[in-house]
Amino acid sequence: MYFKKLVEYSKRLRRTHSRNAKVELIKDFMGRLTKEEAKVGIHYISGRIVQGKINLAWRGLSALLTTAKTKGSPPELVEVNASLQRASENRGKAKVEVLKPLFVRLSQAERKHLVSLIIGEVQQGAGEGLVKIAIADLFGLSDAAIERAYLQKPDIGELFELLLDRGKAAVEKITMKIFSPVKPMLAQIAESIDDVPAAGDVFALEYKLDGIRIQVHRKDDEVRVFSRHLRDITTQFPELVRVARQLPVSRLILDGEAIGIDQKGRPVPFQVLSRRTTRRKEIAEAQNQVPVLPQFFDVLYVDGVDMTEKSYAERIRVLKDVVRDRRYRTARVKPSTRKRAVDFYEQSLARGNEGVMVKLLKSQYRPGKRGKFWFKIKGAHTIDCVILGAEWGHGRRRGLLSNLHLGVFDETGKKYLMVGKTFKGLTDKMLGWFTTTLPRYKVHEDKWTVYVKPVVVVEVAFNEVQKSPKYESGIALRFARVKRIRSDKTAKEINNIIDLIQLSRIALDEV
Numbered sequence: 001m002y003f004k005k006l007v008e009y010s011k012r013l014r015r016t017h018s019r020n021a022k023v024e025l026i027k028d029f030m031g032r033l034t035k036e037e038a039k040v041g042i043h044y045i046s047g048r049i050v051q052g053k054i055n056l057a058w059r060g061l062s063a064l065l066t067t068a069k070t071k072g073s074p075p076e077l078v079e080v081n082a083s084l085q086r087a088s089e090n091r092g093k094a095k096v097e098v099l100k101p102l103f104v105r106l107s108q109a110e111r112k113h114l115v116s117l118i119i120g121e122v123q124q125g126a127g128e129g130l131v132k133i134a135i136a137d138l139f140g141l142s143d144a145a146i147e148r149a150y151l152q153k154p155d156i157g158e159l160f161e162l163l164l165d166r167g168k169a170a171v172e173k174i175t176m177k178i179f180s181p182v183k184p185m186l187a188q189i190a191e192s193i194d195d196v197p198a199a200g201d202v203f204a205l206e207y208k209l210d211g212i213r214i215q216v217h218r219k220d221d222e223v224r225v226f227s228r229h230l231r232d233i234t235t236q237f238p239e240l241v242r243v244a245r246q247l248p249v250s251r252l253i254l255d256g257e258a259i260g261i262d263q264k265g266r267p268v269p270f271q272v273l274s275r276r277t278t279r280r281k282e283i284a285e286a287q288n289q290v291p292v293l294p295q296f297f298d299v300l301y302v303d304g305v306d307m308t309e310k311s312y313a314e315r316i317r318v319l320k321d322v323v324r325d326r327r328y329r330t331a332r333v334k335p336s337t338r339k340r341a342v343d344f345y346e347q348s349l350a351r352g353n354e355g356v357m358v359k360l361l362k363s364q365y366r367p368g369k370r371g372k373f374w375f376k377i378k379g380a381h382t383i384d385c386v387i388l389g390a391e392w393g394h395g396r397r398r399g400l401l402s403n404l405h406l407g408v409f410d411e412t413g414k415k416y417l418m419v420g421k422t423f424k425g426l427t428d429k430m431l432g433w434f435t436t437t438l439p440r441y442k443v444h445e446d447k448w449t450v451y452v453k454p455v456v457v458v459e460v461a462f463n464e465v466q467k468s469p470k471y472e473s474g475i476a477l478r479f480a481r482v483k484r485i486r487s488d489k490t491a492k493e494i495n496n497i498i499d500l501i502q503l504s505r506i507a508l509d510e511v
């Protein structure tokens with residue numbers, strides 16, 4: 001199948017509003033794929049690429065969108081996938097070079113679609129959920145069977161391949177198995193405890209530790225440790241193996257975080273700990289330098305019982321039974337009042353943790369899912385940004401300049417790079433001040449935005465830095481809010497992009 005055919009289908013999906021009609025369209029699309037194309041096609045129609053991410057920065061993507069088109073045969077789906085695969089195996093500029101010969105053969109609409117796929121922003125009103133229904137329909141699987149299989153193998157492409165190769169029965173048989181790691185359950189970010197849609201004894205609060213996610217599998221004396229990305233990291237962490245072997249149950253799967261500790265038993269920063277994951281030699285010496293402690297918070301399997309369908313409350317009860325030594329369990333409370341919750345959050349930050357996790361006690365374990373069951377609330381950081389533009393507000397803020405474009409210096413301190421927008425934290429007084437002051441520095445404007453010279457400095461609080469192909473900087477602030485206007489600072493005194501990256505786990509060469 002040509003890539004352009006996929007773009008057509010995606011367009012039709014966007015225009016189709018009924019859910020059933022969308023499922024029919026997806027089935028029709030799948031019916032046209034050859035076996036070789038199936039795995040690629042199934043990802044693409046769910047709005048994703050097979051590689052997940054290929055870390056292409058905004059600069060690279062925009063270069064690809066604007067290269068000249070040459071004559072050539074239109075690429076097939078598998079060719080697109082092969083190029084993306086090569087790009088994912090290269091670094092920096094080489095990624096763009098590898099993709100160029102592919103992009104020159106695509107029309108503008110096809111290029112745009114491919115970029116949306118790469119950055120995971122395909123807008124067609126159909127994602128994995130509908131594709132899953134279409135697959136179940138196509139192979140005559142019940143909703144429950146596909147849901148259960150998907151929980152253990154949360155990869156539509158892999159499930160589809162399994163169905164093609166081994167049929168319906170193989171998928172119906174999937175359950176939790178020791179030494180077959182599942183993707184860990186993930187958390188949604190929440191700005192503050194007030195944002196979590198629950199109260200009282202509905203949720204548990206845990207320290208959000210700054211370590212490495214571990215999934216520990218044990219069958220008798222054999223122990224395997226898997227990372228968040230399901231890499232086998234057993235050899236690097238003999239002390240985790242030791243702890244797992246001492247537990248009173250011989251067949252189990254535990255989920256937790258491994259933290260590094262210093263001589264006094266205090267947690268070390270993630271950057272120090274992460275060296276242990278890449279280390280392959282002299283493990284004993286590394287163990288001495290940064291000893292590691294497991295902090296288990298969940299149990300997925302115990303003595304032949306799949307725990308993932310049980311509630312978190314039940315899993316916590318079993319965990320306490322299996323991991324009796326408190327030193328190996330994550331600190332947790334079930335706060336009866338909001339004040340208790342806030343105190344625990346502050347205590348966690350004071351101990352040098354990243355924040356807290358809030359987990360609904362009635363929730364099941366959903367491998368690979370980032371649902372409304374687990375929430376992470378991180379401590380806020382603050383930086384000084386310069387304002388590069390401001391958008392006119394809506395509703396109550398009509399006629400006022402409100403959504404501020406925030407910038408920081410690049411590495412050289414010569415250029416300003418945008419890292420986010422926000423209208424949060426602005427008081428009426430600030431809004432009035434921006435509306436009268438910013439137009440004085442106007443460089444140009446359009447219907448929505450006034451772009452200004454970098455003069456006004458604001459102090460901004462935010463919870464997280466994330467990679468973002470949307471901005472040239474390659475990163476964006478999450479939950480940015482204005483704390484105050486820094487009239488005492490000039491645009492030369494603001495923070496730079498390196499400061500921001502250091503506050504995150506993103507490596508400098510990734511953006």
Ligand code: AMP
Pocket residue numbers: 184186187206207208209210211212213228257297330357376
């Ligand atoms: P993030 O990497 O910011 O998306 O946060 C999710 C990660 O926090 C998980 O993958 C774990 O590695 C880590 N984490 C730390 N403490 C906990 C905890 N108590 N429960 C779950 N995850 C935790």
